Amino acid sequence: MHYLLTHLPSAWMLTVIHLRLSLVPVLAGLAIALPWGVLVWRRAVLRRLTTVTASVVFTIPSLALFVVLPLIIPTRILDEANVIVALTLYTTALLVRAVFEALDAVPWQVRDAASALGYRPITRLLKVELPLSIPLLVAGLRVVVVTNISMVSVGAVIGIGGLGTWFTEGYQANKSDQIVAGIIAILILAFVVDMLIMLAGRLATPWNRASRPGRRLLTAPVVGGSR
Amino acid sequence: MSFFEQALSYLFTAANWTGPVGLAARTLEHLEYTAAAVAVSALIAIPIGMLVGHTGRGTLVVVSLVNALRALPTLGVLLLAVLLWGLGLVPPIVALMLLGIPPLLAGTYAGISAVDRTVIDAARSMGMGEMRVLLRVEVPNALPLILGGLRTASLQVVATATVAAYASLGGLGRYLIDGIKVRQFHIALVGALMVAALALLLDAALGFAIWASVPGTGRLRRKPPGGSDVMQYASKSPGLSPNVDP
Numbered sequence: 117m118h119y120l121l122t123h124l125p126s127a128w129m130l131t132v133i134h135l136r137l138s139l140v141p142v143l144a145g146l147a148i149a150l151p152w153g154v155l156v157w158r159r160a161v162l163r164r165l166t167t168v169t170a171s172v173v174f175t176i177p178s179l180a181l182f183v184v185l186p187l188i189i190p191t192r193i194l195d196e197a198n199v200i201v202a203l204t205l206y207t208t209a210l211l212v213r214a215v216f217e218a219l220d221a222v223p224w225q226v227r228d229a230a231s232a233l234g235y236r237p238i239t240r241l242l243k244v245e246l247p248l249s250i251p252l253l254v255a256g257l258r259v260v261v262v263t264n265i266s267m268v269s270v271g272a273v274i275g276i277g278g279l280g281t282w283f284t285e286g287y288q289a290n291k292s293d294q295i296v297a298g299i300i301a302i303l304i305l306a307f308v309v310d311m312l313i314m315l316a317g318r319l320a321t322p323w324n325r326a327s328r329p330g331r332r333l334l335t336a337p338v339v340g341g342s343r
Numbered sequence: 344m345s346f347f348e349q350a351l352s353y354l355f356t357a358a359n360w361t362g363p364v365g366l367a368a369r370t371l372e373h374l375e376y377t378a379a380a381v382a383v384s385a386l387i388a389i390p391i392g393m394l395v396g397h398t399g400r401g402t403l404v405v406v407s408l409v410n411a412l413r414a415l416p417t418l419g420v421l422l423l424a425v426l427l428w429g430l431g432l433v434p435p436i437v438a439l440m441l442l443g444i445p446p447l448l449a450g451t452y453a454g455i456s457a458v459d460r461t462v463i464d465a466a467r468s469m470g471m472g473e474m475r476v477l478l479r480v481e482v483p484n485a486l487p488l489i490l491g492g493l494r495t496a497s498l499q500v501v502a503t504a505t506v507a508a509y510a511s512l513g514g515l516g517r518y519l520i521d522g523i524k525v526r527q528f529h530i531a532l533v534g535a536l537m538v539a540a541l542a543l544l545l546d547a548a549l550g551f552a553i554w555a556s557v558p559g560t561g562r563l564r565r566k567p568p569g570g571s572d573v574m575q576y577a578s579k580s581p582g583l584s585p586n587v588d589p
């Protein structure tokens with residue numbers, strides 16, 4: 117704790133890198149998973165294919181992916197872009213499942229009622245189905261963001277910044293204080309971002325502010341692979 | 344492409360598989376860390392999950408614990424443990440155990456508490472005690488979700504066990520870390536391929552176990568149903584999906 121308080125400037129700098137590395141993949145993953153999920157969730161074959169691919173992606177270890185990616189895509193070895201691309205893959209794989217589940221959870225009566233009122237498929241999607249799937253999407257997002265934040269620290273092993281560098285530095289200098297500071301900083305960061313997403317989710321769904329006890333959280337998509 | 348060829352030729356050279364630091368020994372070490380860590384986290388998480396799921400008490404504590412543990416960076420915990428307790432088996436197992444607990448706890452808790460209330464009431468009204476309700480009704484019905492948690496936990500642990508090598512320990516991570524250190528990237532690729540293969544094998548095995556454990560399908564039954572068969576009390580199959588709403 118003492119280390120954290122006496123090194124606030126560098127903690128802030130590392131936090132910014134850490135956030136960039138963990139949140140850019142979330143945005144990119146959402147931008148891929150949402151349209152793709154909406155597009156294929158009714159097509160049985162494509163949906164099955166997507167789910168299987170997603171679970172295969174989960175089984176690839178993160179450290180392995182960080183190292184192997186530069187051999188597949190034209191980035192430099194030990195480049196920040198590798199971490200971002202790798203995390204984007206995991207994020208997309210998890211979110212696309214969350215999109216399926218969220219769309220599945222929209223009651224068919226609601227869907228029928230919207231059609232009966234004269235909504236065309238696109239408008240129905242944008243105005244009825246997607247808003248109703250926000251709670252499950254937010255649950256998936258929270259899991260993704262928290263795991264990403266703790267996963268970015270693994271990048272320190274291959275020399276990529278973020279708060280994980282305090283782990284490797286502290287280990288090499290035999291300073292357990294620095295490692296503890298890194299763990300605390302990451303926990304705080306994860307907690308704050310998690311709360312922000314939860315609040316955003318609440319604000320976006322004013323119609324069910326009253327209910328939703330903690331139980332929902334646990335039935336959120338279970339994260340797989342190298343997390 | 345030459346990286347892949349080099350890595351493949353490394354993998355297909357018999358001499359690289361034998362000896363105390365050969366692929367076979369490293370794979371065994373890797374599996375040893377994984378098995379020990381998953382076993383310890385199962386010993387901790389499953390009883391707690393069963394208790395909380397059965398009584399319905401402490402739900403909030405479990406939810407916050409799962410979320411907090413998920414954010415805990417394994418690398419940091421591992422390196423801290425090494426500094427505190429020195430090298431050896433304890434640090435990687437403690438760090439990986441903390442990684443395995445959240446999915447196992449969430450799976451067990453969610454599985455037990457998602458069992459149909461009418462099924463539990465029926466079991467009670469037939470005179471089952473709490474212990475028997477839990478072990479012979481709730482657990483068999485929750486088995487797909489519990490095993491789903493075990494699957495996630497094992498996958499995470501087997502993939503993350505690579506970081507143990509950073510603390511001068513063994514396992515397949517050695518290839519990754521050493522390969523990067525000496526800039527022999529095809530060696531790192533060998534490690535990556537081996538870990539991915541191991542993870543896929545584990546995933547397939549546990550996926551089969553989940554398929555077999557779905558209650559009401561009789562997939563676990565060897566003989567035709569006898570009078571005392573547990574499965575007869577079980578409700579209709581909740582399906583393979585991990586997000587079944589009661």
